[in-house]
Every structure is written in structure tokens, then in C-alpha cells.
Amino acid sequence: MSTPTxxxxxxxxxxxxxxxxxxxxxxxxxxxxxxxxRIAAGRLRQDKVAMVCLTIVVIFGLxxxxxxxxxxxxxxxxxxxxxxxxxxxxxxxMPYKGPPNGSFDPDHxxxxxxxxxxxxxxxxxxxxxxxxxIATSATILASLLGIVLGLVAGFVGGIVDKIISFVTDxxxxxxxxxxxxxxxxxxxxxxxxKPDTYKQMQLLSLIVILAGFGWMGVARxxxxxxxxxxxxxxxxxxxxxxxxxxxxxFKELLPNxxxxxxxxxxxxxxxxxxxxxxLAYLGVGITQGSSWGQTILQASSYFEHYPLYLWEPLxxxxxxxxxxxxxxxAIRDAVDPKTRR
Amino acid sequence: xxxxxxxxxxxGVIVVILVSMAVFALFWYGPSSPAxxxxxxxxxxxxxxxxxxxYEEQLGYNxxxxxxxxxxxxxxxxxxxxxxxxxxxxxxxxxLGFSHRSRALVWDELVERLPATISVAxxxxxxxxxxxxxxxxxxxxRRGTLGDKLLVSSFLFLSSVPYYLFxxxxxxxxxxxxxxxxxxxxxxxxxxxxxxxxxxxxxxPWLCLGIFGCTQYTRYTRGAMVETLSEDxxxxxxxxxxxxxTVVYRxxxxxxxxxxxxxxxxxxxxLLAGTIFTERIFEIQGIGRWGLSAVQxxxxxxxxATALFGAILIVISNxxxxxxxxxxxxxxxxx
Numbered sequence: 001m002s003t004p005t006x007x008x009x010x011x012x013x014x015x016x017x018x019x020x021x022x023x024x025x026x027x028x029x030x031x032x033x034x035x036x037x038r039i040a041a042g043r044l045r046q047d048k049v050a051m052v053c054l055t056i057v058v059i060f061g062l063x064x065x066x067x068x069x070x071x072x073x074x075x076x077x078x079x080x081x082x083x084x085x086x087x088x089x090x091x092x093x094m095p096y097k098g099p100p101n102g103s104f105d106p107d108h109x110x111x112x113x114x115x116x117x118x119x120x121x122x123x124x125x126x127x128x129x130x131x132x133x134i135a136t137s138a139t140i141l142a143s144l145l146g147i148v149l150g151l152v153a154g155f156v157g158g159i160v161d162k163i164i165s166f167v168t169d170x171x172x173x174x175x176x177x178x179x180x181x182x183x184x185x186x187x188x189x190x191x192x193x194k195p196d197t198y199k200q201m202q203l204l205s206l207i208v209i210l211a212g213f214g215w216m217g218v219a220r221x222x223x224x225x226x227x228x229x230x231x232x233x234x235x236x237x238x239x240x241x242x243x244x245x246x247x248x249x250f251k252e253l254l255p256n257x258x259x260x261x262x263x264x265x266x267x268x269x270x271x272x273x274x275x276x277x278x279l280a281y282l283g284v285g286i287t288q289g290s291s292w293g294q295t296i297l298q299a300s301s302y303f304e305h306y307p308l309y310l311w312e313p314l315x316x317x318x319x320x321x322x323x324x325x326x327x328x329x330a331i332r333d334a335v336d337p338k339t340r341r
Numbered sequence: 342x343x344x345x346x347x348x349x350x351x352x353g354v355i356v357v358i359l360v361s362m363a364v365f366a367l368f369w370y371g372p373s374s375p376a377x378x379x380x381x382x383x384x385x386x387x388x389x390x391x392x393x394x395x396y397e398e399q400l401g402y403n404x405x406x407x408x409x410x411x412x413x414x415x416x417x418x419x420x421x422x423x424x425x426x427x428x429x430x431x432x433x434x435x436x437l438g439f440s441h442r443s444r445a446l447v448w449d450e451l452v453e454r455l456p457a458t459i460s461v462a463x464x465x466x467x468x469x470x471x472x473x474x475x476x477x478x479x480x481x482x483r484r485g486t487l488g489d490k491l492l493v494s495s496f497l498f499l500s501s502v503p504y505y506l507f508x509x510x511x512x513x514x515x516x517x518x519x520x521x522x523x524x525x526x527x528x529x530x531x532x533x534x535x536x537x538x539x540x541x542x543x544x545x546p547w548l549c550l551g552i553f554g555c556t557q558y559t560r561y562t563r564g565a566m567v568e569t570l571s572e573d574x575x576x577x578x579x580x581x582x583x584x585x586x587t588v589v590y591r592x593x594x595x596x597x598x599x600x601x602x603x604x605x606x607x608x609x610x611x612l613l614a615g616t617i618f619t620e621r622i623f624e625i626q627g628i629g630r631w632g633l634s635a636v637q638x639x640x641x642x643x644x645x646a647t648a649l650f651g652a653i654l655i656v657i658s659n660x661x662x663x664x665x666x667x668x669x670x671x672x673x674x675x676x
Contacts, residue, residue: 043491166352173356173659177617180642181636185368274503282633284623296509303513312509318502325501332569 010139037258043334050330056323064132067125074109078126078290084117092305100306110312113295114190114302124312133318134206134286135272141211143265146218151249153219154226165223168216176213180275183209184284199288206285210272218264225257264334270324278316292317342667349663353656360652361645362410368641369406375477376402377633378639379441399425400441413438413645438642444636447646450631460539460626461546461610461619468551470605473558476593480559481566493563500556505618508549511624524548527623530656546623550616554608561604565597603662610658 015100033041063070071077087093091101098105105111110120187205191198195292229235230253233324238248279285280293287294292313299329349499356585366488368375380388384397387660397403401424404651412421423439430439430446437447480489525543530538569575570593579586617629626629632647 006352130480169352170356174360175611175651175655175656178632178648181617181633182364182648183367185636185639191439192511195595271500278503278505278618282601283637284633296506300509300513310513314506318506321503322498326497329497 002327007177030300034188037256037262040259040331040334044330047334050327050334053323053327053330056140056319056328060128060320061132063125064129067129071122071125074121076108076119076122077121078118081112081119082131083117086112086117088116092302096303099258099308111306111308113298113309115298120309123290123295123315124292127292127313128316128320129318130203130286130291131273131276134203134276135269136208137207137311138210138214138272138276139265139268142214142260142268143218145211146255146264147261148216149215149221150222151226151253155245155249155253156330161223164219168219171213173211173215176275177278180209180279180280181284184279202286202288204289205278206276210275214268214272215299217268218261221260221264222257225260226253228252229256240325259335263328264337267325268329268332270321271330273317273324277313313334343507345667346660346664356656357649361414361649364645364648365410365413365641366406368557368644369402369640373643375639376400376403382442382581382638391520412462425608437646438540438639440635440643442638442640442643447642451628451646454530454627454631457625458613458616458620458629460529460532460543460625461550461616461625462609464543464547465554465616465619466605466609466612468547469554469558470601472551473555474594474598474601475563476555477559477562478566478589480563481570482589484563484567490557496556496559499553500560500615505622507553508546508618509621511545511549517663527625529625529627546616546619547627549621550612556637557604561601562597565600567591569593569597569641599666603666606658606662606665607655610655613658 083093085090086095086097088096094101094242095105095114095117096102097111098108099111108119108121111117111126113123149164149168153161155170177329184206187201187209191201191205194201235248235252238252243252276285277291277293277296280287280291281297283297285291295313296310296317299306299313304312360381374380374393374397376393377388380393380396382671383391394403401409413465413607415421415435416423416432416436419435421432422433423432425439432439432446432448435448435453439445440447443450446524480492483489499566508557512527515521516527522546523541526538526541528542530542532539566589570589573586578592583592583652616627617633619625619631620627620630628647632644632651635643635647
């Protein structure tokens with residue numbers, strides 16, 4: 001198989017030549033038993049930065065999944081405490097025990113929030129869960145949408161391609177922040193009168209908004225790759241033997257697109273985490289339940305006297321987004337060594 | 342060329358119309374009733390169904406949405422008279438409606454808030470280029486050295502941090518905690534009132550936007566320059582005995598700038614459409630801040646105006662970029 005010329009220069013395909021890092025298979029009986037993705041995974045394993053980032057991301061993922069259990073270990077909950085008992089109203093509502101004025105408080109390792117006396121650790125843990133859940137779901141939804149639309153546009157072509165491309169360009173033109181700002185409160189307000197489902201609906205509408213403005217990159221990428229792939233012999237031959245179009249798309253084309261899609265997805269996650277927290281910070285994202293962005297919004301007015309309150313969610317976002325971004329870059333380098341800086 | 346511009350212009354107009362329709366429809370069908378927030382505010386949270394209906398009737402929210410959108414669109418071009426209750430408000434063109442929250446014409450408010458946003462956006466965008474291009478060129482000339490590697494990795498690090506956190510920390514430390522003399526007084530003063538105050542107030546937002554945004558431009562410039570500097574004509578220029586700065590800036594940078602210009606055009610449009618985080622953090626009363634507060638108060642006319650304004654700016658900047666690009670690179674026009 002010769003290396004084809006493909007459109008995308010950044011999220012490219014796998015190169016065939018082995019890098020010095022790849023050792024030959026130990027047994028000589030099997031000459032080539034590695035799929036392109038496994039070659040890339042092997043390269044990724046050599047990358048120390050990527051491995052550190054991956055560990056961080058996995059830890060955050062575990063925190064998100066087991067937020068409730070971890071909160072149970074420390075015996076903390078997100079229910080507001082008793083401000084009259086825990087907060088010093090003469091001192092601007094600062095807690096009596098623990099930071100910022102006192103020493104470490106074993107009951108509340110991260111301190112408690114001013115005004116509501118809610119435990120910061122519990123808020124942080126559930127904020128991590130919110131952030132991870134929204135970003136992961138939005139990524140899955142956006143990539144599914146992008147993959148399907150890109151495949152259809154690229155493979156079917158003609159008027160279908162024209163329409164899908166127009167919609168893609170239309171969405172790319174729209175200013176994401178402005179649109180999210182307009183849509184988010186409308187969608188969530190719609191459910192505000194039903195308190196029992198409000199929280200779930202807010203999560204859901206945020207996921208839909210993020211995915212709704214995040215699929216275009218993948219769609220364009222997939223379309224471009226499909227346009228060049230569909231002229232290749234293996235597609236022609238599968239058409240000749242009478243394979244159905246959906247089957248060609250998902251069984252023949254899609255496996256060839258896995259590498260660029262993985263790269264696109266790995267860079268989508270940190271963007272969604274940042275966007276979720278950003279919208280919450282502006283007060284139009286998650287308002288029910290915990291969110292790092294929401295905590296940052298509340299904490300910025302206490303920063304002068306209680307910096308720890310702000311630093312906790314802020315570091316959460318920065319570390320997670322940074323690790324995900326660096327990991328995404330490393331995955332891109334592993335998948336296509338030519339883009340290495 | 343002409344046909345290309347017309348084609349792009351037409352698709353731009355369609356985008357703007359679709360955006361305005363979408364925002365209008367979203368508000369109309371979105372929350373329980375578009376009149377509800379006004380009703381709540383006016384009656385002190387005692388908005389009974391009867392009162393709500395009264396407000397809907399007064400504000401025209403029980404009319405047909407198609408008619409109301411038609412009126413709205415017509416008003417932009419011809420102006421219109423808006424009956425609200427038994428008062429008729431005269432709204433000259435371009436009429437974007439009447440804000441029920443601030444009880445002012447939306448267009449007047451937009452014009453009032455525009456200078457602040459332009460100040461932020463233009464200053465920030467200027468710094469994008471003024472910082473990004475020289476740093477990128479310098480890095481490309483020293484490619485592979487320790488300084489270049491440090492710069493690339495530190496900029497990668499910086500650009501991975503969400504912008505609003507970067508700006509928020511800058512505001513908190515420079516303005517609130519350290520109260521740095523020049524940077525400490527961020528906020529908007531009209532340039533006509535006091536140019537020095539205007540500059541002082543804008544300095545920190547500009548620096549935040551500029552330092553954060555220039556990372557991207559450094560990357561583009563560096564990438565393009567590295568490629569250009571290995572071209573044959575650069576070697577020819579060097580061989581002719583031209584001084585290195587002439588080779589780099591006159592011969593190299595000129596062709597390396599094409600992709601940078603493209604990104605810049607789009608960024609400027611996005612910035613002008615609403616520097617929402619910057620205005621929110623530095624408490625600048627610009628378009629972004631205005632749109633944000635209108636969204637939270639469900640002030641439909643203001644929200645549609647900001648969305649429309651933003652879409653128009655972005656479409657125009659995209660168009661200009663496309664035209665410039667097609668002049669610079671004939672392949673774009675022909676494809």
C-alpha cells in the first residue's frame with residue numbers, strides 16, 4: 001500500500017516508515033502484526049510528557065466517577081452548612097475554623113465556602129464530575145454527528161454534500177460564545193418551572209449546545225479524508241462486489257479514519273471542559289449543582305481575603321485542560337510524526 | 342473575481358438572516374413566555390396569568406411570530422412606530438426595537454456601548470500582531486536553539502490555559518491585590534473625555550488579550566517563516582549579499598504573512614462581535630457585557646441586536662479575508 005496524498009496537514013494519517021523508537025517484533029514468524037493505531041500507541045508510550053498527562057487525566061476521570069465515594073471517605077456533602085454556626089459574620093462571612101484565617105481543618109480539608117458554609121472539597125469533587133461528564137458526553141455526541149455527516153457528505157457527494165457543507169460552513173461562521181450565550185439560558189429557562197428535572201435538563205441542554213457547535217471540525221476532516229479515500233481501489237472493488245453504501249461507509253471507510261478522528265477527539269475534550277467552565281463563570285452554564293466555573297464566579301469576590309477558595313477550582317480546570325491539551329498534542333505527534341515540532 | 346465576491350456576499354447575507362431568525366424564534370418559543378421576565382420585574386414577582394397576558398398583549402408577544410419578525414426586519418431598514426400599551430414609540434431606522442429593561446431604544450444603546458468594545462478589540466488585536474509577529478520571526482530565525490524551544494513550549498503551555506482564567510487572575514492580582522499604579526485602574530473612560538485615563542483603563546485588558554492571543558500568532562508566524570526561510574529565493578537573496586534583516590523582513594516575512602492575515606481578519610471580527618469575557622472581567626460596559634446582561638434578563642430586543650451585530654461583523658470580516666486571500670492567492674478563487 002503506497003502512501004496516498006491526503007488533504008489535511010495537521011490531523012493527518014499514519015506514516016509508514018518506522019521511527020527509531022519502534023523496535024521490531026520479538027518473534028520473527030510474524031513480520032507485521034501491528035495495526036497503525038498500535039504503532040502510534042507504542043510511540044505514545046515512549047513519550048514521558050504524554051504518560052504524565054495521561055496519568056493526570058485518568059486520576060481526574062476516577063475522581064469524576066467516584067466523586068460520591070471520595071466525598072464519603074472525607075465525610076463531606078454538598079448540602080450547605082450552617083452559616084450562623086460556622087461563619088464569622090463580623091469578619092465578612094469568613095469561616096471560624098480552617099482557611100483562610102485558621103489552620104487546616106480535618107473536617108473540611110479544602111475549607112468551607114463563605115456565605116453558604118458548603119464544604120469546598122465536596123463542591124470540587126462534584127464540580128469535577130459535572131465538568132468531565134459534560135465534556136465527555138459532548139465530545140461523544142459531537143464526534144458522532146461529525147463522523148456521520150462527514151462520511152455522508154464525502155461519500156454520497158452531489159446535492160447532499162452541498163447541503164451538508166453549507167450547514168457546516170454556516171455553523172463555523174456563527175460566533176460560538178455569542179450563540180451559546182443566547183441559547184443556554186433559553187433552554188434551561190424552559191425547564192426552570194419543573195424543579196425535579198431542572199438539573200438534568202440543564203446538563204442535557206449544555207451538552208447539546210457544546211456538541212451543536214463542536215461537530216464541524218470533525219465533519220470537515222472526515223469529509224476531506226473520505227473524498228480522497230473513495231477513489232481508492234478497495235472502495236471501488238467493494239462497490240463492484242455489490243456492498244451496500246452504509247456498509248462501505250462504516251466497514252470500509254471508517255476504519256481508515258480512526259487515526260485522524262482520535263486526534264480530533266482528543267483535542268475536543270479540553271476545549272469543552274474550558275467552555276463548560278467559561279459558560280458557568282458567565283452565569284449562563286450550570287447553575288444547579290456544582291461546577292468549577294460557578295465556584296470561580298462566586299469565589300472571585302472573596303479573593304482578597306480567601307484566595308484558596310478560588311484557587312481550588314481554578315487549578316482543577318487549569319491542570320485538567322493543560323494535561324488534556326498536551327496529551328492531545330502528543331497523540332497527534334504519535335499518529336503523525338511529521339507534525340512534530 | 343466579481344462573481345466570487347457576489348457569491349460570498351450572498352451566502353453572508355443568508356447567514357445573517359438565518360441567525361436573526363433563529364434568535365427571534367428561540368426567544369419566542371423558548372422560555373415560558375417572552376413577556377414573563379418583564380412581568381416579574383414590573384409586578385415585584387407577583388406575575389399572575391392575567392397580568393402576564395396583559396403584558397404579552399401590550400408588547401405584541403401574542404401576535405403571530407411571522408408578522409412580528411416581519412415588522413422587526415422592516416424596522417431595521419425603514420424605521421417603525423412601536424405601540425407599547427397606549428404609548429407609541431417612534432423608532433427611526435435602523436430600528437432594532439426597544440429595550441424593556443432600560444427603557445431605551447436598542448440602537449442608541451448599541452451606539453453608546455460600541456466605542457468601549459472597539460477600544461478593547463482594536464487595541465488587543467494590535468498587540469496580537471505587534472507581539473506575535475516579531476516573536477514568531479525571531480523564533481524562526483533561531484530555530485532549534487534553546488531559546489526557541491523554551492519559547493515554543495512556554496507558549497504552548499500558556500495557550501492551553503483558558504483565556505478567562507488568565508484574564509481573571511491578571512485582574513485579581515494587578516487591580517485588586519497589588520494595585521499596580523498604571524495597570525490597576527482598568528475600566529472604560531471615553532477617549533474624548535480623557536485620553537490618558539482611557540489609555541490607563543484599557544492597558545490591562547489590552548495586555549491580557551495581546552499576550553494571550555499573540556501565542557497563536559507566534560505559532561503561525563514561526564511555522565510560516567521556517568518554511569519560507571528554506572525557500573530557494575531566500576537563498577538567492579542571501580547569495581546576492583543582501584543584509585540579513587532585508588532578507589528576513591522584505592523577502593521572507595512578506596510571503597509568510599499571508600496565512601497570518603487570514604487568521605487576523607477573522608479574529609478581529611470575533612473580537613469586535615463581543616469581547617465578552619474581557620468586558621465581564623474588567624467591568625467594561627461594552628457590547629459583550631450588554632449582551633450578557635440582556636441574556637440573563639431575557640431582554641429579547643437587546644439579545645437579537647447583539648446576535649445580529651455579531652453575525653454581521655463576523656460575516657463581513659470573513660468576506661474581507663476571503664477577498665484579500667483570493668487576491669493574494671489565485672488558487673482560492675479558481676477552486
